[in-house]
Amino acid sequence: MLSFKSLLVxxxxxxxxxxxxxxxxxxxxxxxxxxxxxxxxxxxxxxSDTTFYTWEDAxxxxxxxxxxxxxxxxxxxxxxxxxxxFLSVQATGLVDVTxxxxxxxxxxxxxxxxxxxxxxxxxxxxxxxxKPLGIHSSLRTSVAGNASVVVALSxxxxxxxxxxxxxxxxxxVNVTFAVEVR
Amino acid sequence: MISILLLSFFxxxxxxxxxxxxxxxxxxxxxxxxxxxxxxxxxxxxxxxGAFHLHDVTTDTTLIDVRYVGYAIKRATLFAPYxxxxxxxxxxGESNNARVLKGRNPDGPDLQxxxxxxxxxxxxxxxxxTQSQTVxxxxxxxxxxxxxxxxxxxxxxxxxxIQTGPTVQKPIIRGQSGNRIVINxxxxxxxxxxxxxxxxxxxxxxxxxxxxxxxxAAGVVYGPNALGGIIRSEPSPLDVYEKLSxxxxxxxxxxxxxxxxxxYVQTGGVLGKPxxxxxxxNARRAGSSSAPEYSLQNTAFGSWSGGLYTxxxxxxxxxxxxxxxxxxxxGIFSGSHIGNPADMQRAIERGNPVTNPEFSYDIxxxxxxxxxxxxxxxxxNYIKNFGTLSVTYGWQRNNRSEYDAHNLRIIGRxxxxxxxxxxxxxxxxxxxxxxxxxxxxxxxxLEAKLEHRLNDVTSGSIGVNALRxxxxxxxxxxxxxxxxxxxxxGYVLENSMIRNVQLSAxxxxxxxxxxxxxxxxxxxxxxxxxxxYTSFSGALGAQTQLTDNLRLSANVGSAWRPxxxxxxxxxxLHHGVATYEIGNAELQAERNINADVTLHINTSDVxxxxxxxxxxxxxxIYTKPLPNNPTTTVRGTFPTxxxxxxxxxxxxxxxxxxxxxxTVISVSAKGSVVRGTTxxxxxxxxxPADRLRLSVHAHxxxxxxxxxxxxxVGVSGVRRQDQYLDSSDYAPPPxxxxxxxxxxxxxxxxxxxxxxxxxxxxxxxNHRYRDYLNRFRYFADDAGRNFTIRFSVPFH
Numbered sequence: 019m020l021s022f023k024s025l026l027v028x029x030x031x032x033x034x035x036x037x038x039x040x041x042x043x044x045x046x047x048x049x050x051x052x053x054x055x056x057x058x059x060x061x062x063x064x065x066s067d068t069t070f071y072t073w074e075d076a077x078x079x080x081x082x083x084x085x086x087x088x089x090x091x092x093x094x095x096x097x098x099x100x101x102x103x104f105l106s107v108q109a110t111g112l113v114d115v116t117x118x119x120x121x122x123x124x125x126x127x128x129x130x131x132x133x134x135x136x137x138x139x140x141x142x143x144x145x146x147x148x149k150p151l152g153i154h155s156s157l158r159t160s161v162a163g164n165a166s167v168v169v170a171l172s173x174x175x176x177x178x179x180x181x182x183x184x185x186x187x188x189x190x191v192n193v194t195f196a197v198e199v200r
Numbered sequence: 201m202i203s204i205l206l207l208s209f210f211x212x213x214x215x216x217x218x219x220x221x222x223x224x225x226x227x228x229x230x231x232x233x234x235x236x237x238x239x240x241x242x243x244x245x246x247x248x249x250g251a252f253h254l255h256d257v258t259t260d261t262t263l264i265d266v267r268y269v270g271y272a273i274k275r276a277t278l279f280a281p282y283x284x285x286x287x288x289x290x291x292x293g294e295s296n297n298a299r300v301l302k303g304r305n306p307d308g309p310d311l312q313x314x315x316x317x318x319x320x321x322x323x324x325x326x327x328x329x330t331q332s333q334t335v336x337x338x339x340x341x342x343x344x345x346x347x348x349x350x351x352x353x354x355x356x357x358x359x360x361x362i363q364t365g366p367t368v369q370k371p372i373i374r375g376q377s378g379n380r381i382v383i384n385x386x387x388x389x390x391x392x393x394x395x396x397x398x399x400x401x402x403x404x405x406x407x408x409x410x411x412x413x414x415x416x417a418a419g420v421v422y423g424p425n426a427l428g429g430i431i432r433s434e435p436s437p438l439d440v441y442e443k444l445s446x447x448x449x450x451x452x453x454x455x456x457x458x459x460x461x462x463x464y465v466q467t468g469g470v471l472g473k474p475x476x477x478x479x480x481x482n483a484r485r486a487g488s489s490s491a492p493e494y495s496l497q498n499t500a501f502g503s504w505s506g507g508l509y510t511x512x513x514x515x516x517x518x519x520x521x522x523x524x525x526x527x528x529x530x531g532i533f534s535g536s537h538i539g540n541p542a543d544m545q546r547a548i549e550r551g552n553p554v555t556n557p558e559f560s561y562d563i564x565x566x567x568x569x570x571x572x573x574x575x576x577x578x579x580x581n582y583i584k585n586f587g588t589l590s591v592t593y594g595w596q597r598n599n600r601s602e603y604d605a606h607n608l609r610i611i612g613r614x615x616x617x618x619x620x621x622x623x624x625x626x627x628x629x630x631x632x633x634x635x636x637x638x639x640x641x642x643x644x645x646l647e648a649k650l651e652h653r654l655n656d657v658t659s660g661s662i663g664v665n666a667l668r669x670x671x672x673x674x675x676x677x678x679x680x681x682x683x684x685x686x687x688x689x690g691y692v693l694e695n696s697m698i699r700n701v702q703l704s705a706x707x708x709x710x711x712x713x714x715x716x717x718x719x720x721x722x723x724x725x726x727x728x729x730x731x732x733y734t735s736f737s738g739a740l741g742a743q744t745q746l747t748d749n750l751r752l753s754a755n756v757g758s759a760w761r762p763x764x765x766x767x768x769x770x771x772x773l774h775h776g777v778a779t780y781e782i783g784n785a786e787l788q789a790e791r792n793i794n795a796d797v798t799l800h801i802n803t804s805d806v807x808x809x810x811x812x813x814x815x816x817x818x819x820x821i822y823t824k825p826l827p828n829n830p831t832t833t834v835r836g837t838f839p840t841x842x843x844x845x846x847x848x849x850x851x852x853x854x855x856x857x858x859x860x861x862x863t864v865i866s867v868s869a870k871g872s873v874v875r876g877t878t879x880x881x882x883x884x885x886x887x888p889a890d891r892l893r894l895s896v897h898a899h900x901x902x903x904x905x906x907x908x909x910x911x912x913v914g915v916s917g918v919r920r921q922d923q924y925l926d927s928s929d930y931a932p933p934p935x936x937x938x939x940x941x942x943x944x945x946x947x948x949x950x951x952x953x954x955x956x957x958x959x960x961x962x963x964x965x966n967h968r969y970r971d972y973l974n975r976f977r978y979f980a981d982d983a984g985r986n987f988t989i990r991f992s993v994p995f996h
Contacts, residue, residue, distance in 0.1 A: 044601070044638035044674030047631050049611040053834050079833040080771055080780065106609070114617075115609050118628075121621035170542075170836075173606055175534070179554060187547050187554065188606060189539030192836030 051106035051115055052078045056169055056193050060090070060157065061099040073169075073193040076107045089196040090167065092137075098157040100139070102128055102169060104191060120153060124177040128152030129170045129185050136160050137167065137197065149182040165197040216901060217254040217278060219286030221246050221266055228751065228802060230290060232337040232410055233268035234437060238275070241443060241996045245337045249807065249858070255907050255947075255954070266290060267437070328704040329695055330741030330753045331418070332798050332811050336411040338436045342992055343945060343958055347453065347486065349403040353431065357870040358415050358811070358854035360888040363974040364398040365533040366456070366489035366983050367501045368568075371401070372973070374415055374813065375850050375874040375887050376428025379764050384422060384432040386522040386576045388594030391643040391669060395680075395766040397886075397975060402526045402572035402598065404505035406449065406462035406482040408436045415854070416813060417794050419737035419759030420691050420706035423665070427759035427792050435478070435509045435522060442468030442476045449956075449992035451484075455983055456499070457559065458486035474514055481506040487561040488531070491981035492966045494556040496533050500563045503528035513580075519590075521577035528570050531563040535979040537605045540836030541930070544778040544978065548931050553980050565606075565632055571599040587652030594645040601635035604677070638674040643667060660694035671765070679772055680765045682717040682726075691737075704741040704755075710734065712762050716769055729769075733762035733789050751800040759794070763787040767821050767843045773833075777975060778930070780831040780838040781823060787845055792817045808857040820848035822884055825928050847879040850887075868895045875923060882925055889921040889936070889972050906946035907954065914941045921972040931978055937969035945990070958990040 055074040061067070069091075075084040092098070104119060105112045119126050123145035129152065130139040138158045141150040171191035174180040221233040229250025236243035237254060244252040254264070266274040271290040278286060334356045336344075341352050350361045350369040361369045362377055373381050383390045383401050393399045411433045418426040448463035461483055468476035483504040489496050507524030535553035538544050547553075574596035582588050610631060612624030647665035654660070669685040691708035714731040739757030746752055770783040796813035823841040831838045856870035871892035876884035895914035903909045921933035945958030966985040970977040 040597075040640060040642045040670050040672060042638045042640045042672040042674030044635050046674070047610060047634075047676045049613075049627075050676055051609045051611045053609065056834070073834075075832070075834050079773060079835065080831065083832055084834075106611070108611070113611050115611070115624070117617040117621035118609060118612065118624040121618070122625055173539070175537075175605060176555070185543070185546070187535070187538045187543040189543050189835060190606075191834055192540050192542065193834060 051108065051113060053104050053115060053171075053191055054078055054107040055105040055112060056191060057103040057105060058090070058169065058195065059101045059103065060092070061101075062093070063097045063099060063156075071195060073195060074107070078107075087193075087195070089198060092157075092159050092197060092199045094159055094162050094199055096159050098159075100155045100157045102153055104171065116153060119171070120151070123151045124149070124180065125174050126151065127172050127174070127180060127182070127185075128155075129168075129172060130155070131168045131170070132197075133166055134163070136163055136199065137165055139167075145180075147177065147180075149180050159199050162199050165199065167195045167197055169193055169195065216907075217257050217262065217264075217286065218901065219252060219288060220250045221252065221268070221288045221290060222250055223271075223290060228800060229807065230268050230271075232335040233266055233271075233290070235288070236265050236267075238263040238265055241445060245339050247337075247340070253901060253908055264288075328418075328420070328693070328706065328739060328741045328755065329702060330704045330743040330755055332415045332753075332796065332809070334413045334415075336413075338408055338410055341405060341409070341411065342449065342956065342990065343943070347405075347456075347458065347484075349401050349405045349433075352405050353411065353413060356413050356415075357856045358852070358872045358874075359413060360872075360891070360973065362397055362886065363971065363976075365536065365974070365976045365980075366496060366499050367530040367532070368398050368400045370397065370399070371431060372888055373413065373429035373431070374852055374854070374872075375876050379425060379761065379767075380428035382418070382422045382426040382430045384430055386434065386524065386574065386594075387520075387578055387592050388574070388576045388596065388645050389422060389425075390572075390574075391596060391641060392570075392572055392598040393600055393639055393641060395764050398532075398568075399570075399600070400530075402528070402570055403433060404462075404482045404484075404503065404526060406451075406460065406484075407433070407505065407507070407524075408447075408464050408478065408480055409433045410436055415811070416755060416796050417737075417739065417757050417759035417792065417815075419757070420693055420708045420739050421663070423687070423689055423708070424710050424712065424733075424735075424737070424759070424761040424789075427761055427790075427794075435520075438466055438468070438476045438478050438509060438511045438520075440468050440474040440476045440511050440513070440518070442466055443996060445994065445996040447992055447994045449990065451991075452989045453486070453986055454988075455986035456486040456489045457561075458484060460484035473512070474518070475512040476510060478509040479507075480509075485561065487559055488557070489983045490559070492968045492984035493981070494553060495559060496535070496980055496983075497553065497555055497557045498531040498534040498562075498564055498567075500561050501528065501530040502563070516582040517580070519577065519579040521575070523575050524573070526570075526572045528568075529563055530568045530570075532566040532568065533976055533980065534564075534566070534605070536976045537566055538778055541778050541838060542836060544930050548978050565603045567603045569601040569603070569635070571597075573597045587650050590649050590651070592645075592647045592649070594643070596643050598639075598641040598643075600637075600639045600641075601675075602637045602677075603632065603634075604636035606632075635675045637677040637679060639680070640672045640674075641669065643669040654694075657697040658694065659696075660692065662690075662692050664688070664690040677772070678719065679770055681719070681769050683765055684715045686713045687711065700744055702743040704739070704743075706737075706739045708737040710737070714762065714765070716765055718769060729785070731762070731768075735760045735789060735791070749801055749803045751802070752797070753800070754795070754797045756795045757793075758791060760789050760791040762789045763821055763843075770843075773835075773838065774841075777978075778838060780833075780840045782840065782842045784843040784845075787821055787843060788819055790817060790819045790821050790845065792820075805860045806857070808855070810853070810855040812853045813851065815850045817848040817850065819845040820878075820884075821845045822848075825925075827927070848877065848884060849879065850874065850876045850884075864898050864900060866897050866899070868897065869893070877923070883923040885924070885928065886973060887921070887923065889933070890919040892917050903946070906948050909944070909946035911944040912942070914943075915939070916941070918971065933972040934970035934977055937967065937971075939967060939969070940964040950993075953993055953995060956990070956992045958988075960988045960990075962986050962988075 058071045071088040071090045074086040141152045141155045143151045143154040172186040173188045174186045221230045233246045235252040246252045262278045350371045353359045360372045414430045418430045444467040446465035451460040464480035466478035485502045487500045489499045505526040509522045511520040576594040578592040580590040610627045612620035614620040645667040649663040651661045667687045671683045689710035693706035695704045712733045716729045717726045737759045741755040743753035794815040798811040801808040824844040826840045831840045852874035854872035858868040860866045873890045876887040893916040897912045899910045917938045920936040941962045943960035947954045963985045
């Protein structure tokens with residue numbers, strides 16, 4: 019029969035579980051790079067003048083609002099070569115992650131949408147499956163006016179679903195530049 | 201007190217004893233009472249109507265024991281031929297506790313040779329006697345258990361679920377879930393990141409257990425957070441002298457080609473001592489679910505659980521202990537993985553998921569891996585003229601890992617851009633094998649309780665408890681901070697009969713300390729934020745028998761809960777619903793004042809329960825959209841929701857009614873209506889839509905080879921949720937829907953073993969529908985037709 023004494027012997031066993039870990043052992047990913055910065059380089063095909071326009075939210079998602087949102091200033095009736103760069107603000111400075119996207123081109127595409135549509139943008143680079151990538155493109159202006167350009171980076175988990183026209187449901191980047199055409 | 205009435209109902213086979221167990225005062229049928237032929241393994245558990253059936257009774261006189269938690273055990277002698285229905289009345293008057301039985305049952309012969317039965321009343325009644333309570337027995341769980349723990353509870357009117365796709369389901373009691381209800385498992389409150397709508401309870405539905413659900417605040421006994429109700433699951437009773445027995449069961453589901461197996465073995469009198477042990481294990485594996493028109497990608501899941509339960513000692517000195525482990529891996533429907541609001545709009549406009557993949561058992565990212573380990577144990581000691589003192593200890597560890605599909609980029613290393621890019625992709629794929637978020641929640645709890653009898657009509661309990669909880673997070677995603685939580689509380693609960701009115705009153709006081717470690721923006725430092733919350737909970741209830749057939753009960757009370765860490769400090773993108781959620785560190789504790797009235801009607805043909813409730817919340821915490829203040833991020837602009845508090849009303853009605861048309865056929869109706877608004881009349885989010893279920897049930901005791909054969913056809917209708925705030929969501933609530941289900945089952949003797957065979961079908965007509973409380977309603981339809989086949993074989 020159990021005695022109260024034997025209970026006293028059993029009781030300390032209950033605390034044996036204290037030895038189990040209370041700390042999560044999963045580390046934070048080292049060298050993690052959240053895209054914070056989108057930079058568009060425009061080269062005027064007539065003059066070869068090069069201009070950079072930047073959208074940046076240096077503290078990442080949440081926290082402070084974006085710290086830099088440039089307005090693109092373009093000339094009427096001109097053609098520009100455009101190149102998009104995706105960067106990450108790190109303690110050591112800006113790190114370019116665009117090569118990662120280019121290396122994994124079949125799972126990515128950069129989409130541009132312009133409103134109103136007085137500016138035409140045509141993608142000039144393609145992935146291994148012949149589908150557009152959009153890191154490089156050409157941009158043609160017509161009449162003067164104000165517009166906005168959305169630069170969006172779609173991630174396609176299944177490369178077969180990338181049709182070159184439809185964005186995926188997994189948007190990695192979606193930033194808006196104001197545009198003045200004069 | 202023993203009253204056995206022999207009522208002439210209808211003639212039955214001679215070897216078949218049947219009857220009904222009722223409360224002697226209220227004549228209410230007692231659900232889940234154990235009826236057993238003394239000295240044999242022939243036994244039965246009473247069903248929803250209090251009815252039991254004992255088969256293969258061959259002796260001319262039969263001694264039965266009837267046990268029910270909170271009542272004195274009853275022993276009765278029956279004489280052949282057993283053609284009449286037996287009515288067993290259990291009384292609460294002579295004892296409030298089955299433990300006090302020893303040597304007090306002069307009517308029972310052979311007391312010397314029969315072991316003293318310690319009914320495994322792990323705990324006495326959940327909540328107050330006057331509250332609306334429902335018990336689901338092991339048998340009912342076996343007949344109804346679905347793919348997870350929560351699904352089995354929806355049998356109860358007023359209990360619904362909130363879902364995150366087909367794999368994750370959480371219970372809602374009268375419009376409240378998550379932080380506002382408590383799941384008490386194996387005698388301790390289960391702690392497992394309850395705040396997340398996508399975090400399901402870590403309990404396997406195959407565990408040999410029974411479940412009690414209390415609708416309404418039960419804060420006095422279960423502490424803060426039990427302000428909406430409690431779900432208590434406890435191991436099925438295990439006698440310390442139990443004979444060697446067990447059960448094996450198999451469930452097969454057609455929709456996701458799921459197989460589930462489970463079983464247990466138990467034995468008592470180990471080493472000749474009053475010691476019983478049960479060992480159980482369950483495992484299941486499911487493939488991807490299908491909606492009527494397409495398959496849902498990455499909705500496979502698997503889980504296993506196992507455990508040990510032991511009871512020992514006797515009524516004076518004894519106890520029980522459990523050790524259990526639950527592990528699951530759940531795929532999260534890929535179509536819900538979206539980047540920003542534009543993606544969400546596109547998915548909603550498209551209507552269907554992008555892909556209609558082949559059926560698969562594969563689980564890929566996004567997915568969850570959850571592990572819950574718990575130990576709990578109780579010692580009780582009966583002290584003469586004082587009462588029963590019990591001490592309960594609990595330890596549990598919840599380890600939750602969430603894997604994202606594609607959430608980060610990694611800076612590659614190398615000498616040139618190509619090398620760096622290749623390294624980056626390789627390391628990213630590697631990183632997806634580790635969780636984006638890992639939370640380790642460890643909770644210790646200790647409770648001491650004294651159950652006492654003051655006099656013949658007054659009994660109660662006094663308890664004190666303490667808890668310590670630590671949360672530690674890992675991975676790159678920080679939804680909630682690390683924290684340490686301490687709590688202490690004490691309560692008194694008394695029940696008394698005054699004339700024919702049963703009264704309950706309880707009062708509790710709690711203190712909670714929360715120390716949260718918050719990240720400092722742009723730094724690796726952390727600051728510690730201390731919060732202290734203290735308050736009272738109280739409850740008063742009364743119950744009276746108005747006439748032979750009519751019982752009325754009413755409760756008023758007040759309960760509270762401190763704000764939880766997610767409500768105080770969360771700050772981040774809510775993937776899957778494309779919102780940005782911001783916690784509010786200024787939030788104060790939330791309190792409610794609640795009142796309910798329940799009318800029970802019980803005649804020989806009709807059982808009916810109608811319950812109405814009104815709850816006023818002071819400082820009800822919820823997320824409120826800030827339409828003028830969206831959050832602009834590199835992924836796009838997200839609607840911002842902040843945690844806010846406001847006074848609110850949550851009111852409603854739930855009812856159930858069953859009428860026996862003939863001895864074979866009965867019809868049932870049950871339904872619930874909940875309304876939740878702020879005091880300004882603005883509808884609260886995520887309140888269940890109105891629902892009604894009608895069913896016809898036919899039951900035959902002996903049909904050819906089958907015992908207890910039944911057929912049931914049910915039609916469930918859910919209205920569209922028309923109580924919502926316009927433009928507070930990406931899509932308005934989906935239309936209402938009607939689903940038909942069918943079930944039949946029977947017990948068949950195979951080699952003298954009563955094998956239970958059941959077949960059921962949900963969504964019989966493969967109807968396309970979406971439920972307002974499925975968080976993935978934006979992206980895909982709910983699951984289509986599913987057949988479930990169940991077998992269970994007991995052995996002794």
